[in-house]
Amino acid sequence: MLTFQPWKIILVGFVCLLGLVYAAPNAMDRGFGDDFPSWVPGKQVSLGLDLQGGSHLLLEVEVAVVIEERLEAIVDETRRALRQAGIGYLRLGVRDGAARFRVREAADRERAVEVVSNLPSASSGFGGATGSFGGVPGGSFGSPTAVEVDDAGEVSISLTESAASEARTAALQQSIEIVRRRIDETGVREPTIQRQGEDRILVQLPGVDDPDRIKELLGQTAKLTFHEVDTAASVQQALAGRVPPGRRLVPAANAGAGEQTHYIIHRRVTVSGDRLVDSQPTFDQNRPVVSFRFDATGGRLFGRFTSEHVNEPFAILLDGEVISAPVIQQPILGGSGIITGRFTVQEVQDLSLLLRAGALPAPLVVLEERTVGPGLGADSIEAGKIAALVGVIGVAIFMVVSYGLFGLMANAALMFNIVLIVGALSALQATLTLPGIAGIVLTVGMAVDANVLIFERIREEILQGRTPSTAIDAGYKRAITTIIDSNLTTLFAATFLYSFGSGPIKGFAVTLAIGIVTSMFTAIMVTRLMVVLWLRRSRPAALPI
Amino acid sequence: MFKPVRLVPPGTKVPFVANRKIAFVLSALLIIGSIGSFLTLGLNFGIDFRGGTLIEVRTPEPADIPAMRDQLSGLNLGEVAIQEFGGPTDVLIRIQRQEGAEREQMRAIDVVKETLGPQIDYRRVEFVGPTVGAELIQAGMLAVGLALLSILVYIWFRFEWQFGVGAIAALVHDIITTIGLFALIQHEFNLATVAAVLTIAGYSINDTVVVYDRVRESLRRYKTMPLPDVFNLAINETLSRTTMTSITTLLALFAIYFFGGEVLADFALAMIWGVIVGTYSSIFIAVPLLLFTDVRRGDDEDEERAVAVPEYERTEGGT
Numbered sequence A: 001m002l003t004f005q006p007w008k009i010i011l012v013g014f015v016c017l018l019g020l021v022y023a024a025p026n027a028m029d030r031g032f033g034d035d036f037p038s039w040v041p042g043k044q045v046s047l048g049l050d051l052q053g054g055s056h057l058l059l060e061v062e063v064a065v066v067i068e069e070r071l072e073a074i075v076d077e078t079r080r081a082l083r084q085a086g087i088g089y090l091r092l093g094v095r096d097g098a099a100r101f102r103v104r105e106a107a108d109r110e111r112a113v114e115v116v117s118n119l120p121s122a123s124s125g126f127g128g129a130t131g132s133f134g135g136v137p138g139g140s141f142g143s144p145t146a147v148e149v150d151d152a153g154e155v156s157i158s159l160t161e162s163a164a165s166e167a168r169t170a171a172l173q174q175s176i177e178i179v180r181r182r183i184d185e186t187g188v189r190e191p192t193i194q195r196q197g198e199d200r201i202l203v204q205l206p207g208v209d210d211p212d213r214i215k216e217l218l219g220q221t222a223k224l225t226f227h228e229v230d231t232a233a234s235v236q237q238a239l240a241g242r243v244p245p246g247r248r249l250v251p252a253a254n255a256g257a258g259e260q261t262h263y264i265i266h267r268r269v270t271v272s273g274d275r276l277v278d279s280q281p282t283f284d285q286n287r288p289v290v291s292f293r294f295d296a297t298g299g300r301l302f303g304r305f306t307s308e309h310v311n312e313p314f315a316i317l318l319d320g321e322v323i324s325a326p327v328i329q330q331p332i333l334g335g336s337g338i339i340t341g342r343f344t345v346q347e348v349q350d351l352s353l354l355l356r357a358g359a360l361p362a363p364l365v366v367l368e369e370r371t372v373g374p375g376l377g378a379d380s381i382e383a384g385k386i387a388a389l390v391g392v393i394g395v396a397i398f399m400v401v402s403y404g405l406f407g408l409m410a411n412a413a414l415m416f417n418i419v420l421i422v423g424a425l426s427a428l429q430a431t432l433t434l435p436g437i438a439g440i441v442l443t444v445g446m447a448v449d450a451n452v453l454i455f456e457r458i459r460e461e462i463l464q465g466r467t468p469s470t471a472i473d474a475g476y477k478r479a480i481t482t483i484i485d486s487n488l489t490t491l492f493a494a495t496f497l498y499s500f501g502s503g504p505i506k507g508f509a510v511t512l513a514i515g516i517v518t519s520m521f522t523a524i525m526v527t528r529l530m531v532v533l534w535l536r537r538s539r540p541a542a543l544p545i
Numbered sequence B: 001m002f003k004p005v006r007l008v009p010p011g012t013k014v015p016f017v018a019n020r021k022i023a024f025v026l027s028a029l030l031i032i033g034s035i036g037s038f039l040t041l042g043l044n045f046g047i048d049f050r051g052g053t054l055i056e057v058r059t060p061e062p063a064d065i066p067a068m069r070d071q072l073s074g075l076n077l078g079e080v081a082i083q084e085f086g087g088p089t090d091v092l093i094r095i096q097r098q099e100g101a102e103r104e105q106m107r108a109i110d111v112v113k114e115t116l117g118p119q120i121d122y123r124r125v126e127f128v129g130p131t132v133g134a135e136l137i138q139a140g141m142l143a144v145g146l147a148l149l150s151i152l153v154y155i156w157f158r159f160e161w162q163f164g165v166g167a168i169a170a171l172v173h174d175i176i177t178t179i180g181l182f183a184l185i186q187h188e189f190n191l192a193t194v195a196a197v198l199t200i201a202g203y204s205i206n207d208t209v210v211v212y213d214r215v216r217e218s219l220r221r222y223k224t225m226p227l228p229d230v231f232n233l234a235i236n237e238t239l240s241r242t243t244m245t246s247i248t249t250l251l252a253l254f255a256i257y258f259f260g261g262e263v264l265a266d267f268a269l270a271m272i273w274g275v276i277v278g279t280y281s282s283i284f285i286a287v288p289l290l291l292f293t294d295v296r297r298g299d300d301e302d303e304e305r306a307v308a309v310p311e312y313e314r315t316e317g318g319t
Helices: A006-027 A063-085 A106-117 A161-186 A212-218 A235-239 A296-308 A345-357 A374-403 A405-428 A434-463 A468-500 A504-538 B020-040 B065-073 B102-116 B130-158 B161-185 B191-221 B227-259 B262-292 B304-308 B311-316
Strands: A054-061 A089-095 A098-103 A145-149 A154-159 A192-196 A200-206 A224-228 A247-251 A262-266 A276-284 A287-294 A314-318 A321-324 A336-339 A364-372 B052-058 B080-084 B090-096 B121-128
Touching: A006 A405, A006 A504, A054 A161, A054 A212, A063 A089, A063 A098, A063 A106, A063 A154, A063 A161, A098 A106, A106 A145, A106 A154, A154 A161, A161 A192, A161 A200, A161 A212, A161 A345, A212 A345, A212 A364, A212 B102, A224 A262, A224 A296, A235 A247, A235 A262, A247 A321, A262 A314, A276 A345, A287 A296, A287 A345, A364 B102, A364 B130, A374 A405, A374 A434, A374 B121, A374 B227, A374 B262, A405 A434, A405 A504, A434 A468, A434 A504, A434 B191, A434 B227, A434 B262, A468 A504, A468 B130, A468 B191, A504 B191, B020 B161, B020 B262, B052 B102, B065 B080, B065 B090, B065 B102, B090 B102, B102 B121, B121 B130, B130 B161, B130 B191, B161 B191, B161 B262, B191 B227, B191 B262, B227 B262
Parallel strands: none
Antiparallel strands: A054 A200, A054 A364, A089 A098, A098 A154, A145 A154, A192 A200, A224 A314, A247 A262, A276 A287, A287 A336, A314 A321, A364 B121, B052 B090, B052 B121, B080 B090
């Protein structure tokens, strides 16, 4: 144990130097090295949101809504197809996770099954009927729907498991994209938006200490649709529960006194918001309004519709509420227009932002929020620094008092240990959290354990009458297995903490694990190197331990 | 250079094993007390596990907590706990989980912010929905369970099974009494406390392993010495190391407790208790328990020895 080949000395020196190089930028002002290329060792430790301040949001995409919508679309298609084929049906609607209906005449049953098996939705890939799935490649082979007839003669059309899971994945991916676009529009710097699990999105917003506006923006699906208004049907009757088939009763958003509170619209979407290419807040007759522009297809659809329905009202729906129902004065052929309504300037800005960013395929729910203001973050860093300083000084004094010269060497190793931890955190770009600082301080206390074990062993060997060099040799040899045994168990605990912990706790596990590895290295290699060099140089007759 | 101070002078012989009955009675009382307070008082679960909202605010003037309590209790949000947090201007507000889904919870935050007004600095807002809370409980229990299991497997692999039993007994002792302490003082039991419990597990085992290593070594060296004497010798020989390491770790932990800020204080408190009780249990529980298992004294035909004993010890065995 006392022979140190030159290459080993170089290796130990190299590792310590590397640690210094990586740790050094952290002594500079915050933000130093941010612009360095990634391979240059000039990065500072990245601080967790609890230290730099910021907001952590865990969102859930209500993917069930997407499935529900697809089934609704299938119901619409089924209605049309059955009418066209002249098949009488009963009780058509979405129930228990499937589109269901009964055939009036048992003789028609087989034909009905054939008809619904050939719906546009049933062909491979997604039909155009639902619109919001336009961007999804139809990757699955075979029909995405399964048609069954039960003993009671009820026909059910359900999505196959693969089609449903494809729809869920697509909805999640699309949601992430929309969330990213909306957050980018607000100008938050360096947001992290990650998929988590089957239906979740993790959003981290550094520097945001009041996420209310963002939560508000993310809380709306912002699904914009244009519908024909059925002026012939009676709103009173519809409110009483008699809505004509193919029509929908929808409320008006902030209706003023004496204004219409509900509208009856055609279920069929004339043009939908995913045809929008741009939207801006602007003014019309001194009122804040939202301008919009369709893409070519949308413009054509809208132009045709407005040409055919001059002097009739149409409804603009946002998330199921009528925000505006103007009467068409003349055909709108340019593919662009404005939405007027009872808007404030802020609302107009938000609405145009949401329309630009696109609609969410399903509503989002905030499952978890952790927001730390910049004041608390800075205080935590300060407190962490003081705790670390006090801890290190206390331990260092105690080591010198207990082991004299050897204690000094252990302290030197301890300093290298801290440098290596900070260097490793910077190099790995691991996130330092408040519990992470606790992990470092705790490691300082526990790191000297390896040296304590060795020094105690050396003392015992001396008591048994060994010479200094054989005592040191035996001390190291015998202590090493114990050191490895005891550190491995703590490493296990850290691993499980990392696997199951969340956020700040993960940070604790990381620093604890790094600290264990570096403290073993510094205790076994760095102190030993110092002890050996000292031994070679001074050749003591007795050890000052 | 000066002569180093030795906390435990060489040749110390404290009769730890002989007094094991006192320790067993004390530990039994501790465990009964812990389970008792756990069952009667229960743990004060934080929002991590129970779901709910936590808001830390700083007021411009020293906070008028009773007035705040009056303001917020009229909001129909259910149980609202308000306490000073570290200083007279810092206040921690805890709002119980609201009836209904996540959306209702978010509304509670808005209502509180509206009521308290804009002159207050919101230092921290944490909200955990019921779904995530349930998952965090599950993940926490799984983490503790798997950590214990892996430690057990490791000990069983490195030592004979008798040592594994003793180590796990000491470990469970430490964990139960830590949980008992939190039930007794009713400090918040949250994710950080689970992290502390896991770290205590690591520390406790670390400490036990060091003493066990020496027990195993002494068992081979002193083959004719009665078991209690071998055990006591091993404890005394490692006593210096045990106290040294406990003291340095405690030094670091006290630094966190007093200077690390309010958020870390409870974490440090759990760890301080864990280190003290972990050190105690390694000496008074883990080793004496070996007397009740049939420890082998390391015969040469022992197969496990080839794994357990490093080469140098076998060559030097006779000296």
